Amino acid sequence: MIEAESKITLRRFHAARWNEPIILELGSPGQRGIHVPPVEPELAAEVGPVAVPESMRRRQPPALPELAQHQVLRHYLRLTQETHSLDLALAIGEGTCTLKYNPRVNEEIARLPQVADLHPLQDEATVQGMLEVLYRLARYLCEISGMDEFSFQPGGGAHGVYTNASIIRAYHASRGQLGQRDEIITTVFSHPCDGGCPATAGFKVITLMPEETGYPSVEALKAVLSERTAGLMITNPEDTGLYNPHVGEFTRLVHEAGGLCAYDQANGNPLLGIARARDAGFDLCQFNLHKTFGTPHSSIGQSCGAVGATSALAPFLPVPVVVERNGRYAFDYDRPQSIGKVRQFYGNPQTALKAYLWIRALGAEGLRLVAQTAALNNSYLVKKISEIPGVALYYGEGKVRLDQARYSWEPLTRETGVGTQDIERRMVDYGVENYFPSHVPWLVPEPFTLEPAESNSKHDLDTFVEVLRRVAEEARTDPELVKTAPHQSTIGPIDEAAVNDPHRWAFTWRAYKAKGLDYASSE
């Protein structure tokens, strides 16, 4: 049974290459993609034409394309063919992103009118189903994390981290200590948002650097703790996949110094049912439902950073929070210590619904199986990738990398001159998604970060390994082939300098034209 899948054949892949024009170049005057419901003659007769104030009248129609319906559909379908989601291509390379299967039945449920066509300000009696989902999901996440209350309002992982920074700010303000406590501590292998979000919230950020172990020492933490400490905001495992075993000591010391601890659980996939935020001493945490809980990444969208808090900090959560009273569900706005709102309405409730269904499909046993398999897949991948000549692994000798690993092509680059970004472009020619090198700064030279979530099969992993092994061979036998890649993708290599040059970048077609740019005919 296993043998049947064991043979790895690299594909002779070629991406669709439609050379699709920019949609504003398509169509011709007068074509219509859709008609607007006409005004009934009786209604029109009764009110007559309605003028907008002269000062606000649009004088020039917007230069939108004029296209018939089929042409619009065809254009966008061609663009979908030039987009290799995890459902088409192996996306094992997108480390830190936890790309995993998104069950289609959940998508179908979220498209029902009783979800898609709900107005957020409907009477609570008419949205009991959604409130029940939000309430129950909060209870499940409390169980998974050990926290006491959850909010789904933040619209993404970083947004959840920002919300936690805002809660830490509100907490210290409520104790009259905000002026004094203005420092947040993070680590360089935590996600950049663990520094960026508290900085946005007005904190000074202290970033700890790793030791040989891959994480900062307890002594390094002690050295920066003071009466200025507002809190600690970190991931664990960090982007290296290494779990900082001193995290309990970290949170204890931060608490002793008077600070709070917020756990960015973007890397929480290998910890489901294995370890809980509360037990490690955290006051706040956030889960990325679009990562760990199987909801789609939606072209960087429909995300949810579900924020959990201990009962001491729950009063600061954004409003409203869903409560249950005598079998009826309701929004509770009466939370005077709340930070207020971080997003309109309640975030992405459709995403919460899908996460709820994902948990229901797995149960406690399944969640633990997810964590175990994510870790098993990763350890397997670490062994196989490490066997590719030219790959190195830094930090954490002998330690288990739980969900992902940050590898290095440094030996290969020294030998061949081929760098990680060359390989990133070349691997696409084999029909897999490009990998993620690393967040900045690149402490690991020529980095690449792989995360083989539990929905990848052993055959998927073996195939992915073979792609990287092949590209590494090419780097030795034909380095120019790799450096000039991709060759079989949707487009050839772009001029990276252009997109970073204010005279040559363009974020809209009107800017492109105004600057007199002509990329289509340039070589």
Add this chain to the structure above:
Amino acid sequence: MPEAPPFVHPYIPNSVPETRAAMLREIGVGDVEELFRDIPAKLRFHGRLDLPPPILDEAGLRRHAEEIVRKNVSCQERLSFRGAGCYQHYVPAVCDEIARRAEFLGAYSGYTYSDKGKYQATFEYQSMLGELIGMDAVTVPTFDGGTASGSAVRIACRLTGRAEVLVPATMSPQRLAIMRDYCNVGISLTPVGFHPDSGEMDLDDLRAKLSERTAAVYFENPSYLGLIESQGAQISELAHAAGAQSVVYVDPSSLGVLAPPADYGADIVCGDGQPLGIHMLFGGGQFGFIGTRDEERYVMELPTLLFSIAPTTTKGEFGFGWSSMERTSYDLRGESHDFTGTTQGLWGIVAGVYLALMGPQGMRELGETILQRVHYAMKRIGEIPGVRCPALAATPFKEFVANFDGTDKSVAQINRGLLERGIFGGHDLTAEFPALGRSALFCVTEVHTKADIDRLAEALREVVA
């Protein structure tokens, strides 16, 4: 007793025991639990999570899900006049078709060689939105319109080195709450009053409050109360004369008939794109945008990812890439002034599909039909004894205020009566804007027929009687 079958899950291919055993052998580990050995025992969770048992069959899961969501009553099953930031517009079938494509649904941060179509579709969305608002630089979607306005005024503060933002007293309470939190870094928000009759901004109050401390004048057009702010040019001029930025929040569905904010002096435009072909999704359809002139000093303050068009090595093709990442919290980390992350990318793509379908003529007709329907609704509701409608005199776009002080009913009572008649009435403003008395904000769009409006008016007449 027969042995329990192994727990093999459809979402987890390597849950098959033989595969697991082979993989464990390969890595030289006896038991998968050994992989967690670096987590200290005292930090391990030793119990079993108290969760409902798994529903392994998809049929059962679907049944369970449908049982729950059927407790909701949608705006397809009832007649809804709720707006206040989230709007029921017609969603074209082609928008739904693209929104559910696995390619876009399953894409994430893949770069241009994996995901070129995602980049092009997003660039095209940015381009079409730029045409609507009259700006050359447009961001990828932000979390929502509220966070977009928060980021926009913080950009203005950084550009001017000032720390006070003037906001309209009629501002959306939700967006104000978001902006308050976002500006809780020493930036003060000062309300500017409105004319009690028209609902438009009181320019005398604006003049009185503008000073060398003012970083920005932020206003909403149409306002939260639905009114077209006809004094946009004067507001921008006054802001500029004080050395402040003009920041305008717009409803993009109005821009087929209303002037682009760039035409009346906006320096930074923001808004929420949900009306452009996105389902309401109980608030999950919101997504924000920010647009500025394509000047380096503005662009370098934008916090989001920016997708730029780019030349490639191949003649005759366009490429796309991430521009100036050094602006973003990904690169700035602890030195950031704002942040970004995973937001609402797919909705930007779908809004692009919507604008491509609508074209200039569709957007103009959309605006015109809404204006006529709104005026018809105001007229019908205004005929009801005791109801003052419109309660404010300025021209509305798709929302208007009706006042019920002349009846003996509260808005809550009225809405209960309407609900009994299968209607979601206007959004209750009583607590949000006490100065408006017992008032409600009604939303009418192209989906509301004359018969729908007549039905609302008849039901209201019964309820307030």
